[in-house]
Amino acid sequence: MDGYKVLIGLEMHCEISETNTKVFSSAKNGYSDIPNVNIRPIDMGFPGTLPVVNKKAVEMALKASMILGCEQPDYMFFERKNYYYPDMPKNYQITQETKPIPVGIHGSLTFDLDGKKKTVRINNIHLEEDAASLDHYGTFSTINYNRAGVPLLELVTEPDLRSASEAVAFLETMRSIYQYAGISEADSRKGQIRCDVNVSIMDEKLDEKDPKNWGTKVEIKNVNSFGGVRDAINFEIERQIEAKENGTYDEMEQQTRRWDEDSFTTIFMRSKVDAIDYRYFVEPNIPKYKISEEWKETIRKSIPKLASERKEIYMKDYGLSEYDAKVIVKDKAISDYYEETLKLGASPKASANWLTSVILGYLNKNELEIKDLYLTPKMLVDLIDMVKDGKISSKQSKEVLNKVIEQKQEPMAIVKKLGVTQISDDKTIRDIVVKVLDEHPDLIEDHRKGKNTFDFFVGQVMKSTRGQANPSLTAQIIKEEIEKR
Ligand code: ADP
Ligand code: MG
Numbered sequence: 001m002d003g004y005k006v007l008i009g010l011e012m013h014c015e016i017s018e019t020n021t022k023v024f025s026s027a028k029n030g031y032s033d034i035p036n037v038n039i040r041p042i043d044m045g046f047p048g049t050l051p052v053v054n055k056k057a058v059e060m061a062l063k064a065s066m067i068l069g070c071e072q073p074d075y076m077f078f079e080r081k082n083y084y085y086p087d088m089p090k091n092y093q094i095t096q097e098t099k100p101i102p103v104g105i106h107g108s109l110t111f112d113l114d115g116k117k118k119t120v121r122i123n124n125i126h127l128e129e130d131a132a133s134l135d136h137y138g139t140f141s142t143i144n145y146n147r148a149g150v151p152l153l154e155l156v157t158e159p160d161l162r163s164a165s166e167a168v169a170f171l172e173t174m175r176s177i178y179q180y181a182g183i184s185e186a187d188s189r190k191g192q193i194r195c196d197v198n199v200s201i202m203d204e205k206l207d208e209k210d211p212k213n214w215g216t217k218v219e220i221k222n223v224n225s226f227g228g229v230r231d232a233i234n235f236e237i238e239r240q241i242e243a244k245e246n247g248t249y250d251e252m253e254q255q256t257r258r259w260d261e262d263s264f265t266t267i268f269m270r271s272k273v274d275a276i277d278y279r280y281f282v283e284p285n286i287p288k289y290k291i292s293e294e295w296k297e298t299i300r301k302s303i304p305k306l307a308s309e310r311k312e313i314y315m316k317d318y319g320l321s322e323y324d325a326k327v328i329v330k331d332k333a334i335s336d337y338y339e340e341t342l343k344l345g346a347s348p349k350a351s352a353n354w355l356t357s358v359i360l361g362y363l364n365k366n367e368l369e370i371k372d373l374y375l376t377p378k379m380l381v382d383l384i385d386m387v388k389d390g391k392i393s394s395k396q397s398k399e400v401l402n403k404v405i406e407q408k409q410e411p412m413a414i415v416k417k418l419g420v421t422q423i424s425d426d427k428t429i430r431d432i433v434v435k436v437l438d439e440h441p442d443l444i445e446d447h448r449k450g451k452n453t454f455d456f457f458v459g460q461v462m463k464s465t466r467g468q469a470n471p472s473l474t475a476q477i478i479k480e481e482i483e484k485r
Pocket of ligand 1: 011160199215218
């Protein structure tokens with residue numbers, strides 16, 4: 001990368017998963033393993049059908065726009081983007097161009113990367129409908145309209161990102177925002193997030209503020225995982241630098257490529273001169289309508305605490321380390337789980353310790369999500385309480401936790417089964433101590449003379465309780481009983 005600066009701009013598509021129905025149709029908005037079940041005639045472009053705007057989808061789009069500090073429109077409008085492909089049977093997609101204003105323009109997003117803050121300008125965010133999905137087989141293809149008309153948010157950044165790591169950190173922050181704001185599950189494994197990645201390189205010494213100095217942009221279409229985004233960018237940087245070094249860069253035209261997971265390369269699709277003319281025009285079947293200030297205000301007030309705010313609270317109010325707070329808020333489901341344990345009375349630190357040191361490790365190792373875990377927040381709180389009340393030792397509690405998860409039984413049942421209950425009852429322990437001391441008067445003498453026989457007494461108590469006596473209470477009682485003699 002010596003001598004070059006990298007410019008990256010992202011177009012991030014995220015399906016809104018949290019509406020009941022599609023963006024312009026009353027078909028269910030939901031994932032199904034069975035093709036072509038969530039459909040209405042309009043999703044297949046039947047004549048005589050008309051779009052009806054889903055208010056909730058617009059509300060969520062405006063919410064995202066507000067979170068990104070964008071300017072919102074006073075009027076909502078839609079446009080037709082005309083193209084001919086089987087995934088869009090109407091022969092056009094209902095979307096929004098940037099003029100006058102889609103759901104948002106001129107925003108920004110700030111995120112942390114390696115302890116530093118990075119701000120990326122948002123060019124615009126707009127609401128559109130997703131296309132159907134095609135599956136290709138040896139001699140035929142199938143079409144599934146379940147996805148046709150699912151509300152889709154497209155976010156376009158300025159080319160402010162400078163590396164693959166920055167691009168991935170940006171996407172992770174956006175995913176978190178979509179999840180925390182209740183807009184989308186934003187699960188790339190369900191195909192809910194897809195990105196177009198734009199990459200160019202330029203002479204390091206030139207001023208990047210002046211677009212005249214920017215290099216030729218290459219667009220990589222439809223990258224559907226964050227790992228793919230990282231690999232595609234790194235591959236493309238190398239490829240463009242090589243073109244500079246071997247003198248072919250100036251012939252390189254602005255082009256669209258695609259990321260090929262199998263060969264781990266980007267592959268040429270089309271040159272920009274062959275760009276499709278989409279002949280945008282205003283969608284005549286959806287009248288432009290006013291977005292009132294009251295509605296905007298209601299939406300603004302409905303924005304919940306996002307990951308960054310929860311992280312601040314965890315550090316300031318709960319005394320967690322920055323690392324622990326960050327690990328917990330990274331996944332909304334984990335953060336919700338954590339807050340649930342606090343509501344049930346767990347100490348913030350104890351609960352955070354369990355989550356970060358034991359539970360997350362278990363989830364990672366077994367590639368599970370917290371919702372798949374048998375251990376509920378209530379069970380975790382019960383376990384923490386048992387340690388706190390001295391019923392089991394903290395060492396035993398780890399074993400109990402593993403057994404709860406693996407055998408799918410409540411902590412109390414496991415404790416009974418393992419017989420690991422800790423004895424913390426003063427009288428029970430005292431009776432055993434007295435008996436041990438009575439049996440070894442000579443060793444009490446030795447102890448008084450300064451010989452270490454104390455550990456022997458502790459050992460005897462442990463032996464007769466099969467290791468279940470509370471160790472600190474045992475030590476204290478032995479001391480008291482020796483002094484009495
Ligand atoms: P297009 O005309 O191809 O749609 P735009 O100017 O609308 O291009 O930009 C689309 C995306 O490409 C945006 O995310 C933008 O940040 C990015 N982009 C524009 N120019 C460059 C560049 N020179 N290098 C990298 N990304 C760029
Ligand atoms: Mg688009």
